[in-house]
Amino acid sequence: MSQLFRKKSVASILAESDKNSASMKRTLGVRDLTGFGIAAIVGAGIFSTIGRASFEGGPAVIFLFIFTAIACGFTAFAYAEFASLVPVSGSAYTYSYVAFGELFAWVIGWSLIMEYAIGNIVLAISWSDYFTTLLSGMGIHTPEWMTMDYFTAKEGFEFVTNELAKGKTLDSIANSHYVQEIPKYLAYKDAPNVGFHLVVDIPALIITFLITALVYRGINESRKASNAMVVLKLAVVVLVIIVGAFYVNPDNWNPFAPNGIGGVLAGVSSVFYAYIGFDAISTTAEECKDPKRDLPRGIFASIIICTILYVVIALVITGMVHYSELNVGDPLAYVFDKINDLKWLAGIIALSAVVAMASVFIVFQIGQPRIWMTMSRDGLLPKKFSKLHPKFKTPSYATIFTGFVVGIPILFTDLELVVDACSIGTLFAFVLVCAAVIRLDADPNAIRGNFKTPFFNAKYIMPFVTLIIILVCATTFKEESKSFFNNEPQVTPAEKFVSSLSDKELKDTYITLKNITGNEVEHLDDYLSNLDEETYKSTINKLPVYEEKKTEQGWDVFKHKIPMYIFLVIYISMFVRCFFKRTSIIPLAGMLCCFYMMAQLGLKNWLIFLIWLVIGLIIYFSYGYKHSKLKNNPVVE
Numbered sequence: 001m002s003q004l005f006r007k008k009s010v011a012s013i014l015a016e017s018d019k020n021s022a023s024m025k026r027t028l029g030v031r032d033l034t035g036f037g038i039a040a041i042v043g044a045g046i047f048s049t050i051g052r053a054s055f056e057g058g059p060a061v062i063f064l065f066i067f068t069a070i071a072c073g074f075t076a077f078a079y080a081e082f083a084s085l086v087p088v089s090g091s092a093y094t095y096s097y098v099a100f101g102e103l104f105a106w107v108i109g110w111s112l113i114m115e116y117a118i119g120n121i122v123l124a125i126s127w128s129d130y131f132t133t134l135l136s137g138m139g140i141h142t143p144e145w146m147t148m149d150y151f152t153a154k155e156g157f158e159f160v161t162n163e164l165a166k167g168k169t170l171d172s173i174a175n176s177h178y179v180q181e182i183p184k185y186l187a188y189k190d191a192p193n194v195g196f197h198l199v200v201d202i203p204a205l206i207i208t209f210l211i212t213a214l215v216y217r218g219i220n221e222s223r224k225a226s227n228a229m230v231v232l233k234l235a236v237v238v239l240v241i242i243v244g245a246f247y248v249n250p251d252n253w254n255p256f257a258p259n260g261i262g263g264v265l266a267g268v269s270s271v272f273y274a275y276i277g278f279d280a281i282s283t284t285a286e287e288c289k290d291p292k293r294d295l296p297r298g299i300f301a302s303i304i305i306c307t308i309l310y311v312v313i314a315l316v317i318t319g320m321v322h323y324s325e326l327n328v329g330d331p332l333a334y335v336f337d338k339i340n341d342l343k344w345l346a347g348i349i350a351l352s353a354v355v356a357m358a359s360v361f362i363v364f365q366i367g368q369p370r371i372w373m374t375m376s377r378d379g380l381l382p383k384k385f386s387k388l389h390p391k392f393k394t395p396s397y398a399t400i401f402t403g404f405v406v407g408i409p410i411l412f413t414d415l416e417l418v419v420d421a422c423s424i425g426t427l428f429a430f431v432l433v434c435a436a437v438i439r440l441d442a443d444p445n446a447i448r449g450n451f452k453t454p455f456f457n458a459k460y461i462m463p464f465v466t467l468i469i470i471l472v473c474a475t476t477f478k479e480e481s482k483s484f485f486n487n488e489p490q491v492t493p494a495e496k497f498v499s500s501l502s503d504k505e506l507k508d509t510y511i512t513l514k515n516i517t518g519n520e521v522e523h524l525d526d527y528l529s530n531l532d533e534e535t536y537k538s539t540i541n542k543l544p545v546y547e548e549k550k551t552e553q554g555w556d557v558f559k560h561k562i563p564m565y566i567f568l569v570i571y572i573s574m575f576v577r578c579f580f581k582r583t584s585i586i587p588l589a590g591m592l593c594c595f596y597m598m599a600q601l602g603l604k605n606w607l608i609f610l611i612w613l614v615i616g617l618i619i620y621f622s623y624g625y626k627h628s629k630l631k632n633n634p635v636v637e
Contacts, residue, residue, distance in 0.1 A: 005101030006630045008378070010447045013086045013094065016377065025393050027220050028288045030297045033281050035227045036363050037302020040277020042233060042309060043123070043360030050314060051331030053267030059318040060257035062311045064264050064271050069307035071597065072275045074590030075430045076303055077453040078437040080296030083282045084451035087291030091282045092429040093371055097378070099436030106624055108432055109375050110616030113405075114425025114609075116280070116368035120208070120361055120406045122422060125149075127357040128203035130330065134350045144187035146202045151412050153191070153199040156184020204410045211361045212403035215369070218392045219287045222362055229359035234309075236352035240332060240345070241312050247339055248319030258323065259533065261477065265600055277360060278303050279429075280367040296451040365406070369398035379631075380624035424609045427598045434591035442581045458583040462575050487558050489551040491537050494528035500549045508544045516542060563599040563606055570595055 028036075054061045082095040092112060097105035132142045145153065159181050163173055174182050191197040215222050257264060281298050285291040317326065317335045326334070330353065337346040369385075373395040376385035389396035437453060440446045473481040482488075492500070501509065506524070513521045516539070521527045531539060540550050571592060577583060598606075625631075 003625075003631065004103040006628070007099075007101045008094075008097045008630065010086055010098060013088060013098065016088075025219055026287055026289050028223060028284055028294070029290075030294045030301070032223050032227065033284070033288065033294055033298025034301040034305070035223075035230045036284065036366075037278050037281050037298055038234065038306060039226045039230050039359035040280050040363040041275055041302060041306040041360075042230075042237065043277070043356045049267075049271070050310070050317070051326040051334070053271050054314060054318055054323050054331065055327035056259065056266040057264035058256060058258040058323040059253045059315065060264050061267060061271070061318070062314045064267055065307065065310045065314060067593075068271050068275055068597070069303060069310075071590060071593030072278060072303055072430075073300075074586055074593060075434055076278060076299045078430075078434045078587050078590055079279055079282055080299050080451050081437055081440075081453050082433065083285060083295035083299070084292040085447065087285040087288070087295065088374060091279060091367070091371055092433045094374060095433050095436050099439050100432070102378075102380075102628060102630060103620075104432065105378075106375075106380055106620045107613060107616065108429050109371055109380070110613065110620075111425040111428050112371055113368070114422050114612065115429065116364045116371070117402055117405045118409075118425070119422040120364045120368075121409050123357050123361045123364065124204040124208050124406060124410055125201065127207050127354065127361065128201050130350060130353045130357065131203050131207075133330065134347075134354055137347060137350060142203070143190065144183045145191035145197070145199045148184065148187055148199060148201055149410065149412050150197070150199040153184050153187040153197070156181045157188035160185035201410055205407055207358065207361065208403060208407045208410065211358065211365050212399060212406075215362065215365045216389070216392065216394060216396060216399045218394055219284065219366070222366055226359050226362050229355050229362075233352050233356040233359065236348060237309055237313065240336070240349065241309075241316055243342065243345060244316040244320055244335070247342070248316060250319065252319050252322050253315075262480075275303070275306070277363055278306075279426075280363045283367040283370040286370075292450045365399075365402060368402045368405075369395045372398040372401070375624075379627040379629040380620070382623075424598055424601050424605050425612070427594045427601075428609070430594040431591050431598070434587040434594065437587035438583055438591065441584045441587070453584060453586050456585045458578040458585040458588050461585045462578050462588075466575060484561065484564070487554070487561075489553045490557050491540055492550055492552050494525055494531075494536065496552075497540065497549065498525040498528065501545065505545050505549075512543055513539075560603050562603055563601070567592075567595050567599040 050061075053064065057064055079092075079095075082098075086094055086098060088094050093105050093109035096108045128147060132147050135142055160170070160173060164170075170182065170185075173179070187199050188197050191199045214225060259266070278299055281302070282295060285295060288294050313332075317331060320335050321338060330350065333346045333349045333353070336342040336349060372381055372385045374386075375381045376383060376398070384397040385401070386395065387397050388394065441455065483490075498506075509524060510521060513524075513527070528536060528539070543550070574583075574588060574592065578588075
């Protein structure tokens with residue numbers, strides 16, 4: 001059992017790093033690292049997911065950005081401390097190897113695949129959408145079968161075909177809530193038939209190939225390209241803020257938090273996804289001129305700059321249009337396209353979004369191969385993954401392999417599922433990095449780096465924080481807290497409610513809704529899903545359906561609260577720990593904030609993550625455990 005938790009010593013890591021980094025190019029300074037951080041953070045979040053988050057939380061979404069930035073800031077202290085202690089390319093993987101041992105290190109390394117490689121699948125698909133939209137605005141139409149994956153197109157084709165069989169027309173579907181199914185239908189229908197319908201997201205595959213080729217050629221080339229893209233997109237973001245400020249209508253900020261704290265937190269995965277790239281800076285440690293000094297500075301500078309930009313942008317776009325209009329894929333372009341005087345800016349925003357996402361792609365595509373390279377050096381992956389190109393001095397095989405890992409799933413990936421998986425995997429890595437610093441703080445003999453997280457004893461702070469939380473829950477969120485702990489029945493979610501109806505109940509429901517609204521409701525699940533919480537509850541109560549179908553009770557309610565109960569157990573255990581072991585509030589706050597955000601992602605995402613971990617453990621015990629360099633020589637510092 002002890003073999004599972006064999007650790008690498010700091011001394012051995014540094015010795016190995018000096019040996020390996022001699023063959024890599026040290027070209028990155030603070031400015032470059034900050035540029036990489038901004039490149040990774042200012043991307044899909046500011047050009048895409050900020051719209052969905054604003055729709056859920058209203059203008060109050062700025063508090064979610066601030067909360068997420070604070071959580072990432074606490075975590076950044078942990079990353080900065082480890083980056084100065086063990087400045088190697090493994091990021092959280094290496095940090096866990098030092099603090100917890102090999103098994104935890106493997107789990108983190110496996111989890112980080114969800115951040116970097118799988119995150120780039122999201123970026124490739126999003127980039128493709130923006131790119132084809134940009135081409136369309138220039139009068140260049142890309143065939144639909146070249147812009148999406150096979151399964152999405154087939155699903156849309158089957159849906160539209162069923163609607164046409166019911167007597168609908170393409171025009172009537174195009175004028176309904178299901179207008180987005182038309183391109184999918186056309187993609188499958190018009191695709192070349194080569195024994196099957198050839199539907200391929202070609203722009204996504206092309207950008208994956210080009211970025212992989214750029215990263216393959218070297219860190220210096222990647223740095224230059226990234227810095228140029230950062231300058232361009234920051235210029236556009238500042239332009240958007242300055243111009244948009246003149247068109248802000250303060251009335252659009254009322255109500256400020258239309259859906260309360262629940263609405264604000266509903267966008268947690270989208271907002272957190274916007275921030276996850278800051279840790280990618282630490283994967284370039286062996287290519288930094290002075291990693292112990294520059295890595296911490298680059299991490300903090302990028303988070304501070306990007307948080308200010310996100311908050312200001314959120315205030316501007318929710319002030320220019322009502323938050324209820326922002327549930328679109330390209331919110332910035334949408335907002336400026338609505339104002340006649342500013343339509344010219346919408347095109348510039350679309351172009352900058354293409355550049356912004358490409359720059360994020362570069363940073364993530366740099367990060368993944370370097371983590372695999374480090375794991376390979378430790379024997380947990382085949383030696384090929386640590387092979388450096390003789391001329392470009394990059395992990396060549398790992399880079400090419402990453403290109404395939406990103407490119408192949410593009411053919412069949414569910415975008416929403418991937419975003420959530422990416423967020424929960426990254427949050428888990430953040431939790432363990434913070435926990436690693438907590439462990440170091442408790443060990444007076446532990447070696448520390450040049451940068452050390454300021455120590456504020458949690459024993460004196462946690463009681464006050466806990467008291468404030470209890471008071472807020474007992475007053476401001478009294479009903480929500482009571483409902484949570486009493487496991488009170490909840491209104492059945494729309495999708496589950498509709499699927500439970502019999503044919504007679506479904507028919508009677510359509511008749512009832514027509515009487516209530518005065519209009520024909522075509523698709524019940526779509527109609528109910530677009531109602532706000534209170535309207536949905538009152539509508540469900542009026543329908544001629546058995547009462548037990550209208551509400552969830554018992555286990556059906558409790559199972560969705562399991563992640564939050566796990567968080568409460570962790571919180572209580574860490575609260576108790578403060579009084580028995582030396583604990584700093586900063587890494588503890590980072591750990592608890594990240595775990596809280598994990599709890600907000602829901603049971604489904606946890607199950608996906610657990611399945612992913614099981615697959616990773618099977619691979620570890622099949623290969624890594626047997627080939628680890630520490631197998632016959634466990635080193636404990």
